[in-house]
Amino acid sequence: MSRNTLKWSVLASALFLGACNNTPPEPTPEPTQSVRTAESKLSQIELEWEGPTPLLESIMEAGNDECDTHNNWCDGTLDVYGFPWSSTQAPTLSDAVESVFALSQDYSYYPWEDRGTVPFSTLSDALFFFDALDPHLLTEIGNGTEQVQIRYFYSTYLVAPGASDWNHLFIVLFPQSHRVAVFNLVNHEI
Numbered sequence: 001m002s003r004n005t006l007k008w009s010v011l012a013s014a015l016f017l018g019a020c021n022n023t024p025p026e027p028t029p030e031p032t033q034s035v036r037t038a039e040s041k042l043s044q045i046e047l048e049w050e051g052p053t054p055l056l057e058s059i060m061e062a063g064n065d066e067c068d069t070h071n072n073w074c075d076g077t078l079d080v081y082g083f084p085w086s087s088t089q090a091p092t093l094s095d096a097v098e099s100v101f102a103l104s105q106d107y108s109y110y111p112w113e114d115r116g117t118v119p120f121s122t123l124s125d126a127l128f129f130f131d132a133l134d135p136h137l138l139t140e141i142g143n144g145t146e147q148v149q150i151r152y153f154y155s156t157y158l159v160a161p162g163a164s165d166w167n168h169l170f171i172v173l174f175p176q177s178h179r180v181a182v183f184n185l186v187n188h189e190i
Helices: 001-018 056-067 093-103 105-109 119-124 133-141
Strands: 038-039 046-050 074-082 113-120 149-158 164-175 178-190
Touching: 046 093, 046 133, 056 074, 056 133, 074 093, 093 105, 093 164, 093 178, 119 133, 119 149, 133 178
Parallel strands: none
Antiparallel strands: 038 046, 046 074, 074 178, 113 149, 149 164, 164 178
């Protein structure tokens, strides 16, 4: 008997909604943005994705192809962001780091160890198959003379029994050119 009551209850609800023309509205799709932006609550930097220049893109493709020829031993990504800046104070590396982590869930997913501020030579030494980024990263994104600021993060984690990935994340602030480059190199244990 309760089964019939349930059927009548559902039928009555459906008739009532139809009679009142009170059907639930179709969900409206979220508007898509052509530019990914993020503004952190503490940071003054609002990042706008620009992507690498054609030269940097070709360097990244060549580096990833080289990684693939060695049994997919590594992967590299390079994201480039611009940001509007009208303050009289220079943008800070801390603001850039905070904005990058606020923007991308990919970066906030890993348990990063902050290795601190490092010189460009540390990044240059870690480029591996992407070594052609030095000096093009400085000239393609920056003005070629500004002092970039770099923060280095490292993470390692198991991806399978006895196999780990090692992530090297470099966040590079170009304070005069108002750009941030994010280079991530992942080495795979095979």
